[in-house]
Amino acid sequence: xxxxxxxxxxxxxxxxxxxxxxxxxxxTVKPGAxxxxxxxxxxxxxxLVKGIAQALHIREPVxxxxxxxxxxxxxSVPLYHVDLYRIKDSSELxxxxxxxxIFGKGITVIEWPDLGVxxxxxxxxxxxxxxxxxxxxxxxxxxxxx
Numbered sequence: 001x002x003x004x005x006x007x008x009x010x011x012x013x014x015x016x017x018x019x020x021x022x023x024x025x026x027x028t029v030k031p032g033a034x035x036x037x038x039x040x041x042x043x044x045x046x047x048l049v050k051g052i053a054q055a056l057h058i059r060e061p062v063x064x065x066x067x068x069x070x071x072x073x074x075x076s077v078p079l080y081h082v083d084l085y086r087i088k089d090s091s092e093l094x095x096x097x098x099x100x101x102i103f104g105k106g107i108t109v110i111e112w113p114d115l116g117v118x119x120x121x122x123x124x125x126x127x128x129x130x131x132x133x134x135x136x137x138x139x140x141x142x143x144x145x146x
Contacts, residue, residue: 008146010139018044018137022051024146031077031105033144034121036113039129044137045111048127049081052109064111069096078106085112093119 012018025048029035035052037045046064053062056075065071065083073079080101087093093116101108102119110116125143132138 006142008141010141010146011136012044012139013134013136015044015047018047019051019054021139022048022053023055024051025141025144026052026055026107028144028146029107029125031107032103033107033125034102034123035107035109035125035127036120037109037111037127037129038113039137040131043129043131045129048129048139049079049109049111052107053079056107070098070101072106078104080104080106080108082108082110083112084110084115087112087115090115090118 010021012021037048039045046062050062053073053075056077056079058073058075058079060073062073062081063071065081066085069083069086071081073081082098082101098116099119102121123143125141128140130138
């Protein structure tokens with residue numbers, strides 16, 4: 001049974017605040033966690049993942065996996081950074097082995113997650129990012145308490 005948590009909202013007015021939120025998230029999640037990130041292009045999804053990577057002591061640069069689809073990083077816990085933006089059909093999710101990452105020993109972060117919903121666990125952590133007119137980011141988080 002999935003545990004219910006209320007939505008939490010965080011505001012980040014800078015790149016560093018987004019990184020800090022990612023670090024806090026990275027320190028809170030456990031191996032096996034799956035995080036779905038939603039937000040328009042440029043909303044800060046990859047910046048948030050960079051903060052998670054910092055918390056996991058990942059030393060290599062984290063970049064958007066838009067063209068590679070999945071990037072793997074080794075740290076205190078493996079981080080699997082998935083970008084489904086270029087995936088057009090859910091059958092491709094099986095071709096890229098998404099299930100193996102979702103049910104692996106690391107933390108899986110999925111950008112543009114709408115296509116893979118049927119594969120995600122009940123314990124999914126969902127994060128929606130809205131960009132205000134002043135450039136601040138509003139992060140709405142469900143599935144974990146920070």
